[in-house]
Amino acid sequence: MGGATLAYALRNLGARVTVIERGDFLPREYENWSPKAVFTRGRYRNSENWYDATSGPFRPGVHYYVGGNTKVFGATLPRFRETDFGAVDLHEGVSPAWPIDYRDIEPHYARAERVYRVHGTPGQDPTEPWRSGDFPFPGVAHEPAVAALADSLRGQGLTPFDMPIGVDLRTGGGCVRCATCDGFPCLLDAKSDADVCAMRPALAAGNVELLTRTTVVRLRTDPSGTRVTEAVATRDGRELRVVAERFVLAAGAVNTAALLLRSGTGSGRGLADGSGRVGRNYMVHNSTFVVAVDPRRRNDTVFQKTLGWNDWYRDEGPHGPLGNVQTLGKLQAPMARVLGDRVPAPILGALAAHSVDLYLTSEDLPTPNNRITVDGADRVVVHWSPNNLAPHRELVRRTTNAMRRSGYPVVFTRRMGVAVNSHQCGTAVMGEDPATSVVDPYGKAHDLDNLWVADSAVFPSSAAVNPGLTIAANAFRIAADGELAR
Numbered sequence: 001m002g003g004a005t006l007a008y009a010l011r012n013l014g015a016r017v018t019v020i021e022r023g024d025f026l027p028r029e030y031e032n033w034s035p036k037a038v039f040t041r042g043r044y045r046n047s048e049n050w051y052d053a054t055s056g057p058f059r060p061g062v063h064y065y066v067g068g069n070t071k072v073f074g075a076t077l078p079r080f081r082e083t084d085f086g087a088v089d090l091h092e093g094v095s096p097a098w099p100i101d102y103r104d105i106e107p108h109y110a111r112a113e114r115v116y117r118v119h120g121t122p123g124q125d126p127t128e129p130w131r132s133g134d135f136p137f138p139g140v141a142h143e144p145a146v147a148a149l150a151d152s153l154r155g156q157g158l159t160p161f162d163m164p165i166g167v168d169l170r171t172g173g174g175c176v177r178c179a180t181c182d183g184f185p186c187l188l189d190a191k192s193d194a195d196v197c198a199m200r201p202a203l204a205a206g207n208v209e210l211l212t213r214t215t216v217v218r219l220r221t222d223p224s225g226t227r228v229t230e231a232v233a234t235r236d237g238r239e240l241r242v243v244a245e246r247f248v249l250a251a252g253a254v255n256t257a258a259l260l261l262r263s264g265t266g267s268g269r270g271l272a273d274g275s276g277r278v279g280r281n282y283m284v285h286n287s288t289f290v291v292a293v294d295p296r297r298r299n300d301t302v303f304q305k306t307l308g309w310n311d312w313y314r315d316e317g318p319h320g321p322l323g324n325v326q327t328l329g330k331l332q333a334p335m336a337r338v339l340g341d342r343v344p345a346p347i348l349g350a351l352a353a354h355s356v357d358l359y360l361t362s363e364d365l366p367t368p369n370n371r372i373t374v375d376g377a378d379r380v381v382v383h384w385s386p387n388n389l390a391p392h393r394e395l396v397r398r399t400t401n402a403m404r405r406s407g408y409p410v411v412f413t414r415r416m417g418v419a420v421n422s423h424q425c426g427t428a429v430m431g432e433d434p435a436t437s438v439v440d441p442y443g444k445a446h447d448l449d450n451l452w453v454a455d456s457a458v459f460p461s462s463a464a465v466n467p468g469l470t471i472a473a474n475a476f477r478i479a480a481d482g483e484l485a486r
């Protein structure tokens with residue numbers, strides 16, 4: 001999201017841009033929409049193992065393709081709330097302020113919403129930040145079961161809203177509202193992923209080129225250590241050196257940190273690591289799947305990801321802010337494995353046929369000990385101890401009650417573990433002070449003259465909504481307002 005959006009932003013600014021991508025274009029094929037291929041067989045999960053510092057290897061939920069994780073994302077594209085850019089008192093501590101205000105990024109949110117074809121309905125969500133213009137496209141209508149849930153929630157005094165989403169439902173657009181969107185690639189290129197909406201238009205401009213299947217393994221600097229001179233990469237088993245005037249990292253928060261750490265001087269610190277913060281402050285949200293079942297009614301919804309509610313986002317009760325609730329793509333039997341490995345497939349199928357499925361997100365706090373390191377065998381190690389969990393449990397409790405009141409007597413919940421790291425951020429934080437941050441407010445490394453970071457690694461806090469649109473808006477901001485493009 002960060003890299004492709006930045007390439008798109010730079011395409012008309014006179015720069016010659018080379019994007020280096022370790023993956024290839026994701027193939028368009030029948031399996032794009034096969035739940036068995038995607039969820040049971042993990043056809044598109046092509047990452048190497050990472051290592052949980054306490055429990056060992058795991059296969060992370062990252063995808064190495066042109067477009068990165070957005071090739072399989074759910075395309076829910078909300079803005080962060082205006083308050084998310086200031087300091088927020090959470091149950092276990094203070095979520096730090098960003099070095100920018102909402103008004104600094106608002107015009108870039110508007111541009112990102114146009115580029116990523118966001119559909120939404122203004123004025124429904126009380127926590128929604130002010131906006132300089134309308135959503136580019138109207139909100140996506142709910143199917144009957146979701147509309148009935150929205151009515152019931154309203155009857156309980158809650159304020160559900162149309163979740164902003166990037167699918168091509170414009171007049172003549174290619175989206176057919178299928179059942180295989182969230183977690184799947186789009187066979188029709190109608191999902192607003194970073195490959196379709198940013199990378200391909202950038203390549204069409206003529207001054208942007210793309211090296212696929214090319215993994216950057218380290219950055220080298222001049223003897224002073226203040227200038228990156230080349231990126232060392234491997235392509236089909238051969239070493240490749242990419243020489244440039246300016247370098248931007250957008251490898252995803254974990255891999256961006258790993259690359260900086262691998263490019264360090266051997267003193268134990270990474271490149272651009274005068275603050276010692278590279279890899280630290282890893283955040284990933286506290287997240288829970290909720291599967292609410294009414295055994296008496298089938299849920300025939302096809303495209304379910306249309307509804308959200310933020311009534312407890314700013315909760316000022318004893319738990320502090322709780323977070324966001326949104327519908328998930330409709331659960332199907334192979335995906336229902338999230339409920340447990342031992343449940344027999346026919347039971348999973350029956351549950352999925354009668355369920356409404358939700359994703360709950362609460363903010364987590366940046367702490368120095370939640371961090372990414374690279375071990376002696378060059379492996380990515382994730383040190384993660386979830387924090388601020390009490391508000392998340394309260395969010396799960398209130399959501400469970402709301403779903404029961406809406407006529408779903410059986411509610412299963414499953415909190416996500418270390419491998420579900422789709423909302424990773426914070427590992428090369430931005431700030432004014434070089435002693436406490438890795439990059440400045442425009443993404444430029446404090447310690448180097450020609451290195452920038454343009455992905456979620458720069459986030460000082462994780463907020464409690466999906467990060468994609470903020471990553472894109474921030475990339476637009478870096479290209480427009482910083483010295484990168486001058």
Ligand SMILES: Cc1cc2nc3c(=O)[nH]c(=O)nc-3n(C[C@H](O)[C@H](O)[C@H](O)COP(=O)(O)OP(=O)(O)OC[C@H]3O[C@@H](n4cnc5c(N)ncnc54)[C@H](O)[C@@H]3O)c2cc1C
Binds near residue numbers: 001072073455471
């Ligand atoms: C199943 C799923 C559902 C999601 N749903 C949503 C959603 O609904 N809304 C939302 O906002 N977000 C969602 N997300 C999260 C969203 O996709 C990410 O926040 C976003 O893609 C992160 O952008 P990024 O630029 O930081 O990293 P990425 O988009 O992951 O891009 C990083 C890129 O760098 C490449 N790369 C990594 N290392 C190297 C290297 N060493 N050399 C060369 N290339 C490298 C990768 O191949 C990749 O293309 C979802 C994610 C998943 C997995």
Ligand code: SF4
Binds near residue numbers: 190
């Ligand atoms: S719902 Fe639309 S955008 Fe999503 S995968 Fe299906 S056709 Fe593509």
